Amino acid sequence: MDLPHHGHRATKPRARTGPPAGDPMLFDDTSSGGPQMTNQGYYNSGYMSGPPAAGAGAGAGVGVNNLFTDPMANAAVMYGSSIANQGKDIVNKEISRFVSMNKLKYFFAVDTKYVIKKLMLLMFPYTHQDWEVRYHRDTPLPPRHDLNAPDLYIPSMAFITYLLLAGMALGIQKRFSPEVLGLCASTALVWMVIEVFAMLLSLYLLTVHSDLSTFDLIAYSGYKYVGMIFTVLCGLLFGSDGYFVALAWSSCALMYFIVRSLKMKILSSLSSDSMGAGASAKPRFRLYITMATAIFQPVIIYWLTSHLVR
Amino acid sequence: MAFTLYSLIQTAILCTNAIAVLHEERFLSKIGWAADQGIGGFGDEPGVKAQLLNLIRSVRTVMRVPLIIVNSVCIVLLLLFG
Numbered sequence: 001m002d003l004p005h006h007g008h009r010a011t012k013p014r015a016r017t018g019p020p021a022g023d024p025m026l027f028d029d030t031s032s033g034g035p036q037m038t039n040q041g042y043y044n045s046g047y048m049s050g051p052p053a054a055g056a057g058a059g060a061g062v063g064v065n066n067l068f069t070d071p072m073a074n075a076a077v078m079y080g081s082s083i084a085n086q087g088k089d090i091v092n093k094e095i096s097r098f099v100s101m102n103k104l105k106y107f108f109a110v111d112t113k114y115v116i117k118k119l120m121l122l123m124f125p126y127t128h129q130d131w132e133v134r135y136h137r138d139t140p141l142p143p144r145h146d147l148n149a150p151d152l153y154i155p156s157m158a159f160i161t162y163l164l165l166a167g168m169a170l171g172i173q174k175r176f177s178p179e180v181l182g183l184c185a186s187t188a189l190v191w192m193v194i195e196v197f198a199m200l201l202s203l204y205l206l207t208v209h210s211d212l213s214t215f216d217l218i219a220y221s222g223y224k225y226v227g228m229i230f231t232v233l234c235g236l237l238f239g240s241d242g243y244f245v246a247l248a249w250s251s252c253a254l255m256y257f258i259v260r261s262l263k264m265k266i267l268s269s270l271s272s273d274s275m276g277a278g279a280s281a282k283p284r285f286r287l288y289i290t291m292a293t294a295i296f297q298p299v300i301i302y303w304l305t306s307h308l309v310r
Numbered sequence: 311m312a313f314t315l316y317s318l319i320q321t322a323i324l325c326t327n328a329i330a331v332l333h334e335e336r337f338l339s340k341i342g343w344a345a346d347q348g349i350g351g352f353g354d355e356p357g358v359k360a361q362l363l364n365l366i367r368s369v370r371t372v373m374r375v376p377l378i379i380v381n382s383v384c385i386v387l388l389l390l391f392g
Contacts, residue, residue: 190315206358
């Protein structure tokens, strides 16, 4: 059988007597997985450490055919995979009633190169020249092809990492308990909701017709977690001085990043009026919005991390 | 200032209730914030005040019935569980 190079476990030597029961789930058999891979759209299976459950569900049905000679086990596997597919369909249908899955998939279409370059950009944005988001026939390019596009992968991963770091920092100071972790998580989440809501409200009130969707704002609001992680790490490693130095560094970098990114989207969005008097007020308010968002970032970073590094 | 998700829900309900109790005739007209006084011209520059009045009016119209339901549920829950 031709083992694909995507399978991370495939390089381990396996006994010839047959794999253990859980093994076929671990590498996705892309040789026969053509149809379901195109369904997954932008998911780059090489980046994930395990195949998506859908791939495993359908792939297992194909892949284990050669291995199971017992018809009962065969039938059981087929039944289980069909049940899993039905459950997946039901969940997808319910979720897509509230959230547009295609729009969400666009934000998770990332690859390793993009993540590394974006993380470096978040920490040192001063040398980046071109901040325009590139389009391809009216639709924005996915983050995989355009460094300036916002994504939701980095914010969600950074949020979870921040929670783990907070737990570790509290544990080092012997102040840990599971409730505190939940409290930290919901506090950070609530602040993000407040910030996104305030941005949406101000963009609506000032009739700024930008193409910033809610997910874009969530993405830009979530980039601060990277700065928070860096700050907390430096605070843990180097004490109080390291904390403030890292806070200053990540605040400046994040403020510069937010101002440059949002300037492209908010300040240059066309207002279709030709009144001279009205146009002069608009860029000022848009500038205020951008500056307010930028100023808010270090405040929040300090608020959410200072109690972790005492 | 540790927030829980429950406090977020509480804040949302309280703020929406606050917007919903602004009466059109008795209060908003008196201070010149009625929804039909704000819309001046028909250009595509409504201005901040007109947008705000529009927002208040649409929140009141849309959230009237759901707020009734949510408030009733909240009252029952608070009575039962304190």
